[in-house]
Each structure stands twice: as C-alpha cells, then as structure tokens.
Amino acid sequence: MATLWSKISAALPAEEEQFPLQFSDKVESSVTDMLKRSRRQLYSDTTSTSPTLSAQIILDLSWEKLNTGTWRDVDKEWRRVYSYGCLFKVAALCREDPSADDVRQAVRTCDMGLLMGAAIMDGILQVVVRILQGEVRKSTEEEEESEHEVKRIKIEGPRVPLIREEVTVPRTKRPSLESFNTNYLLPLKPVILEGVIDHWPALNQHPWSIEYLRCVAGCRTVPVEVGSRYTDEAWSQTLLTVNEFIDQYILNKGGAEGVGYLAQHQLFDQIPELKEDIRLPDYCCLGEGEEDDITVNAWFGPGGTVSPLHQDPQQNFLAQVVGSKYVRLYSPEDTDKLYPHQSQLLHNTSQVEVENPDKERFPEFAKAPYLECVLQPGDVLFIPVRHWHYVRSLELSFSVSFWWS
Template sequence: MSKANLSDNKMSATCSLSEELMALLPQTKESFKLDFSEKVEKSVVILLHQARELFYEGKMNECLKTSETIRDYSWEKLNTGTWRDVDKEWRRVYSYGCLLKVLCMCFKTDDIGEAIRVCDMGLLMGASILEDILVKVVNVLQKHLQHGKRPETKIEELSKKKTKSDHTLAPAVKLGTAVPILQCPSLEFFRKNYLVPQKPVILEGIANHWPCMKKWSVDYIQEIAGCRTVPVEVGSKYTDEEWSQRLMTVNEFISKYIMNKNDIGYLAQHQLFDQIPELKQDICIPDYCCLGSGEEDDITINAWFGPAGTISPLHQDPQQNFLAQVLGRKYIQLYSPEESESLYPHETQLLHNTSQVDVENPNLIKFPKFTEASYQSCILNPGQILFIPVKYWHYVRALDISFSVSFWWS
C-alpha cells in the first residue's frame, strides 16, 4: 500500500472516530451543561466555559491547553487531604477536564491508547457527567484501537509455559471444620438456617448460568479490557511494609504479575465493573441479596484478580458478603466474630478490622490465644459462592490464577 493510501486511510479513520464522538455530545454548546455549586472556584468554572467554547468553535489546540490546566488544578484538589473529604463537585470538574482533553486529542492525533488512559483516569478519580459519557467514549475508542497496539507476547504462549507453576497443592480441610455446601437452597431455607443465625455456607448451582463462567479466561479479560488503566495492589498482602498501589493497564498487569512468578500483584477493584460494563454484563447479583434491607443499587460489587499466592490477611467486613469464584481456586478460613479476642486485631484505627496473626504460620509466642480460636475452612472452586456473614473474620489465599467477584450487601 502506498504512503498516500496509508495517509488517506488514517485520515478516514480519524474522521470516522470524530464523527462517532460528536454523536455522543450535546449538539450545541448551550446544551453541554456546566452547572457547579459555589464549592468550585469561579475562575475554574470560567475556564470550563472557555474550554467548551473553544471546542465547539473547533479551536482544538487552545481547548487542549485549557483542558489540561483544568485537569492539573482539579487533580491537586483531589489529592489534598483524605479521599472521603474530596467534594464530588471537584471530581466532576476533573471528569470534564478529562472529557475535553480526550475529545481534542482525538481530533488532533491517532494515539487512541493515551486517550483511553485519560478516560480511565476520569472514571477512576472523577464522577459521572453527561449520563456517563466517559464510559460511552471509551467504548467508541476501543472499537478504533489498532490491533497492532497489543503486546507482542501473546498470553496464550505465556500460559502454556506457566500452567504447572501457577497451580499449587491445596491445604487439607480438616475434618469437622469444613464449610457446608448446599445445592440451590430456597430463599426461605437460606434465610432461616444461614442468614438469620449468621453461619457461613457454600452455595452451588447458583452461578451456572452466569456468562462469565463460560466466557472468562485470562485471554478474554485481556481482549475485553487489556488497554484499560486500573489500580493494582503490589505485594502479596496489604499488611506488608512493601505493599503499594500503582496504575497500569490490564495488559501490563497480566504480563508482569499474572504470568511472572517472581512478582505478586493484585487487581482488587471496587469500580472495575462500572469502569468496564462489558464485564459487568457477564455476572448476576445473587437472588439471596433480596433478603437484605438495602436496595439493589446499594450492593457493592468488587473484582479480585490475581496470581497464585496472593493473600488477603485475616480480616472482617462491615457487610454481608457473597464471594463468587469464577476462575481458579481459593483456600479460605473463617472465624466467628465471637473469636475476635483470640485473633489479635491491629490496634490502629486504619487496620482495626485486620488480625495481626499470620494464619498459616502463626507466631504462637506472640499470639498464644490464637490456638483457642475455632474456625471453618474450605477450598472455593469455580462456580461456587461462599456466604460470609457480616463481621465474620476470613483469611483468603489464591491457589491458582484466580478471579473472584464479591457482593457486599446489607
């Protein structure tokens, strides 16, 4: 193909992308609403209006510079103090800055990968604007992403090399400690025998029809979400001193942590299914959640994706939990809240819900009461869902490359 034809194809693709993005936007600048409370400084609101004017006038260079200024300033606001104290209005400002920057980039350059990264930052750090337009923009961008931007090393090739090393022997579940297993119990039976008395149980046959059970694999996740930027927890467990969080693409995470035996990293994400709706479409909220007092919108859905050896230290959560295993196996130990004194919770407020004890290698000189704590245990296999009652202590270790989905409900 000649250089002229390549240039024409590139221009045609850019025009097509621009047209698709414009179709997502309000047709006039007046309908591109920018309403903010007094919590956002007037000078910033003026900058947002200027960026909007510049965009609709086709002045992409000036709009790009203005949107970058908006992003930089609002980023400082997002990173001052604790996250819970960040006002949602500033998160919306950041999202608008990301949106305008992405739009200008797509009219000026073919770096779709970078545009997707900017969108993901808006989805992770910002707040919903214009009816979740950033999600819609990413969907359009992904369709135009060149296949040549995928990593050179194919996951299929890596998988063949590492199949044996990513599968470890499961610990023995001691007689009398095994969590009971039920096959599709009725709502009333589950409520009476497990929810009300707050007893753990494994449910089978509930998730058989979920699309994820047939579709999900490491390759599929790479195909659907490989170019997406996500926060990754680096380290085998969050209580380690060297534990940290980093932003990287799913492709980078899979290459570095899923397929590299020497490093441990964990994709533990409370926003993943909102950020990547294609994955959310493959799961279902268990019917048993309707027995709670909250609404369906109040249910928090979490993703847990990592290599063999990843550990969640013994801890407790403030809500009921259904832990659904999709890929791989996990070894789990559970302790009743009545055993709390023997589990030595951290004294600091930040880790008060986490035990100081290394469950599989306890220091019994330092924590002598731990031997008195009774527990239940299980190997959670693909297709099984574990009910973990509220405040129940649980320790989790991945035995294989593992993808779990948890549903926190009240």
C-alpha cells in the same frame, strides 16, 4: 482513525448551548471561565494547540483539589470539574488525526475520569471510552495475537490443603430463599452454595480467561495492589493497564517486584462488559438495603496472594469464577483470641499469620475454633457479617464478592 472524531462528536450535544456546565460557588469563577473556554473550543471550527493546554490547566487545578486532605472531604463539584477536564483532553487528543498513542492516552484519560472524577452528562466518559476501545481493538488485534500467542501460562496443579471433615464449611445446592434465610442468614452460619451462579456468562458464554480479559479490557487503566498482602510494609498501589498487569504480574509473576493483585470495587462500573458477565445472587434480596447499595468487588491475581485474617461490616457472598482459593473462617465470638491490630486503621485485621502463627506472641490463637474450605469455580461462599476470614489464592484466580446488608 478518520471517523473517530465523528463518532465522539456524535455522542456529544449537537450545539454548544446544549452542553451543560453548571457548578456551585465552591468552584472559583476563574475555573468555570476556563471550562467555558474549553467548551467553546470544542464547538469551534478552528483548530489550534490551545484546547490541549486549556484541558490540562483544568486537570491540574482539579487534581490539586482532589489530593488536598482525605478523599471523603473532596467536594463532588471538584470531581465533576476533573471529569470535564478529562473529556476536554480526550476531545483535544482525538479531534485531528490521532495516532495510536494518542488514542491510548485518550483511553487512559477517560479511565482516570471514571476512577477519580464524578459522573457527568449521563455517563459521557463511559460512552466515549467504549468508542475509543473499539478503535484500539481494531488497530491492535493482529499485533496482540502474534505477541501474546507465545505467552501461555504453564498451569500447575495447586497444592490443596488437607481439610479435616469436622472443620469443613458445609455445602448446600441451590437452597430456597426461605431455607437459606432460616438455616444460614438468621443464625449467621457460613455455607458454600452450589449451582447458584452456573448461569453466569462468565462461566459459560464468555468464560473468563486471560485472553478474554485482554480482549474486553486490555487497554484499560485500573488500580493494582502491589504486594502479597495489604499488611506488608512494602505493600503499595499503582495504576496499570490490564495488559501491563497481566504481562508483569501474571505471566512474569511479578519479577523482582513481587505479587500484584487487581482488587477493586469500581472495575465493573468502569468496564461494563465484565459487569454484564455476572449477576447479583438472588439471596441478596433478603437484605434490608436497595440493590444499588450492594458493593460488587473484583479480585484477580496469581497464586500466592493473601487477604490477611479480617472482618467486614456487611454480609458477603464470595463467588469463585476462575481458579481456586483456600478460605478459613472464625466466629466474631472468638475475636479476643485473634489479636486484632490496636490501630484504628487496621482494627478489623488480625496480627496473626494464620498458616504460620507465632505461638509465643499469640498463645490464644490456637484455641480459636474455625471452619475452612477450598473454593472451586462455581462455588459461592456465604461469609456472615463480622465473621473473620483469611483467603489465599492457590493458583491464578478471579473472584467476585458482593457486600450487602
């Protein structure tokens, strides 16, 4: 730990005058004064307990702004203030002789800045968290080897639904861009693409597994959905480290709390090591938007997790990396038979429990034609825009989806 602060300080501007602190008048002068005080403390040779206090005041003030009203109404300036508060707190935690707990708290603080804040200083929080993560790995490698060695998952063969040939989603192997565009994209027809992600490191050089996730992201704090599906009344969200999520919801299968699911679009930006293991499907180039407009989502959880029947406003490639999933698809032309919720919040979600429908409440549902499939590692399912889809994990599963226009 002795060299930790030297590594962090080397990532910061060499002089206080080079450390940027510029905000619009939306941020009160009292807050900018506190930020400047924290900056002075960062470059001061004298040490005291005040840097931690100053950083916490900045975090408390900006946290209040972040949690007032809806998220889309939060001004980006206050998200930047929050990120600076996180950076100053990390510096205060690591400047002296930090304990292992101090370093873990610093990692969590960086993650909170990456999740809730906005980018500052060319992604400085991402740089710092990589330095911290290296220290955590070194200090816990032996401990984790002994602790997790006995915690192996008993892999049971999943109960794969019997799928009739006439309703099976068609498959095609590495179609050309022209063929995919003509036969599937323009007519908006679902298809399973084979052989198009075989080159992903996640499937060969760095095969994704629980052990691999522990190695590259175990100490990182991520949002976790608690509940088997988001339409359940008991569904909620919480923050856990990846190790805590694995121990609680994968190895112990949730205990009394039920199913937990790691489902979020920020994971690959937050943990670049995982982003380096995947690639954008070439077929996304047929879209109208830029590459930066493509939303990449991670879906990691145990068997039994369900995405209720719903539709999305963009094209979707669902790539299966680990485990298997059952998927059923309905055309938007049959929306009236799928009984969407009436509320604005869930208008894109069906009220019907697909695999156990209430025939009295939803009599038309049985008349809606559908396609279905089981995705295996290496499969990529094209889900056309507005197509309704229901997804159930048959076993421990890690998928990546790409939303594009």
